[in-house]
Amino acid sequence: MASTQGQIWVLVDYSLCTGCRLCEIACSLKHEGVIWPAASRITVYEDYPGCPVPHYCVQCPDYPCVSACPTKALKVDQNTGAVLVDTSLCTLCSSCVQACPGRVPKVVKGKQYVLICDLCGGDPACVKECTRAGYNALRVIRKPQGTAIKHYAKPPEVVVMEVCSRVFG
């Protein structure tokens, strides 16, 4: 496992998320130059009122998506720890989606390659937007050590139920 020194991580506090999806807008404006929620690398799920769940790549220490990619289109950015997609190699086979414990990578109509959070090179637009709105549900922290971050890598519907039980008891 490569060193995580100097790498960042996006921490979410579900109780602070308002479900506004400003993060999706900021992400698509940054990466696609337009407001394109479906092409956002972060997605907010809200199956129940008041239980929004922002969902995005948490950079698993073992990077199962990278190992699963048959065309070697995915690689780890050693500076940030983010998973980078080589857009010329990706065939949209979805192997990475299957391998991901949270089904995070997105296959979107109109994009020729899979979409995965690249941490904006170390300065994530989603976090800046969430901070700007004063919600602070997303924050940048130093990349945590070990496998604990996999707690944040569950499928969104599982997290929705967990958040719901906390909101409504």
Place this chain on the structure above:
Amino acid sequence: MGMVQTFGMWGRLLDVDLSSGKVAEMKVSPVTYRMFIGGRGLAAHILWRELGRRWREVDPLGPENILTVLTGPLTGYYPGIKLSISGKSPQSGGVVGSVVSSHVAYAIKACGYDGLVIRGASRDPVYIYVRDGDVEVRDASRLWGMRGVDLIKALRNELGRDAPSIYIGPAGENLVRTAAVMARWFHAAGYGGYGAVMGSKKLKAVVVEGSGPLPPVANKDEFVKLRYEVIDRVASRVTFRRWGTTSAIWRVGHDTSSEPVRNWQEEWHNKEEFNHVLIEWRYWAKNPWADWSCPLACMKVSKVGIGGVTYLSDGPDYEMGAYLGTNLGVFEVDKAIALSAMADDLGLCGIQTGNVMGLAVELFERGVLTREDVGYDLRWGDFEGLRRLMEDIAYRRGVGRVLAEGTYRAAVEIARMKGVDPGEVLKYAVQVKGVGIGAHGIRSRKDYPQPIAYAASVQGGDHTSVAGLPANSEESESWSAFLDSAVVCSFTSTDEDMMIRFTNAVTGWALTKEELYGVVGPRILTLQRVMLLLGGPDVRWDPRKHDDNPPRFYEPLPSGPYAGSFVPRDEVRKNLEEYYKQLGWDENGIPTEDTLKKLGLYDLADAVREIRRELGAG
């Protein structure tokens, strides 16, 4: 105007005919957008073009009516989200531009369309499913009869995921004229009664999933810059962030004496239970809660349990806390929240329904309605009776059959039933032109200061579209007409300079303040005004009689720091005349032919001549 594209819009609508099941595309030209902006203005334009010649004969609850579901140029770009819902209103007989916070608004743009025009009526229950370029009219027989919460669950199970939707509850299905078009559990396009229009078309829901981008904007750098400026400004509205409109339930009643109490017999209360700080700690499971792209987050999820039943609602927000709380003499917050949750789930507009329920309780108290009429007692603050009454309205049972017609028609019908002059019942009906007044009184002049706020509004009692002087300012109804046409949330809106700059950055227009107040606003208002005065088939408004406040607003306030205040009649008359003049309308508020020419609305000339002839005014 030489433009080939309206930036921020696609220039096309989905045109769905539910009678035939056919789906077509309706183009909207850049010139049309420039003239009518979008949303409410575009709806009025389409309705006039498609139905204008037979406007009076068109039954709002018949297949001929058209339901419009539209976005505007600011939708998706300006922080905060709204969707415009309109059609011929089953309340006013005119066009009410209603709005609802709904993710459908950005989703429809992400499908490559600016909105939907829905005509005809299905024989069997259906819902419309839009996914990018694909449109299906799907069977909804399993969904028919469902209340909001169950419906959202059923749709999620059917689609395998959560998808943006607007929908109706049982009230809309039962053609209740106070039924709303609902979204996301607690959100309602209440004014206008368009839930009943959906019901009349056997349309249970419209579900929209868009995977594409929003249309390009004209000036991206300017747009990005202004967007950050708006987010910064809106995010600093911390009272709203923390307490939303719930903070007004105490303030509007206690401080400004402008809150309906017991069917507007009073407008003041000192019930500290309605203090938002207490409500926050006692009842809110989630705060703050936001709609799409909103940096304000005025929503809150509240949860109460009464008699073993759990009720989830928002807030209550100000209008629900007032109309289903103080207006019904309900001063226990948990019960107001429960009634708010019920209205949401049944698909009722809490304002219109709380208004007609208040009328019913007062009539019962005065002995006009009796136990024989109702089947049970109606008393201020009696939760069980009020709960029953709300259900009876939603299902048109017993006296609910009459009350489901909305305040104005119910008052006229009750007078007929009782063999008394309509005025004897209408004097307790707090409505203007078929639309119950929103929960902002004008007697104290401390909350809504304009005495013609409702009397001159083209949307009757709609508190989100009030008239006022001067006509070239944010006080005028042109401002609301603009916000509802650009389709943006009035709570996240900022000053007129910013709104205009933002609109121009998105669209590439060169809109000015002068044009907004001098041409664009008056154009939309004049069009709505003419259709309102045409009315029909069962209502006809005479401006000399109906451009007026409800009788109750001329009674002095009986309590509170502004006791004795009332609206002076001569001031109403004087302000009306001045307002008409500033908008280019004649002394009866009928647009002149010169005005029609100036605004590019000369195709209304015949209709205007007919209205004038009927008034015997030349």
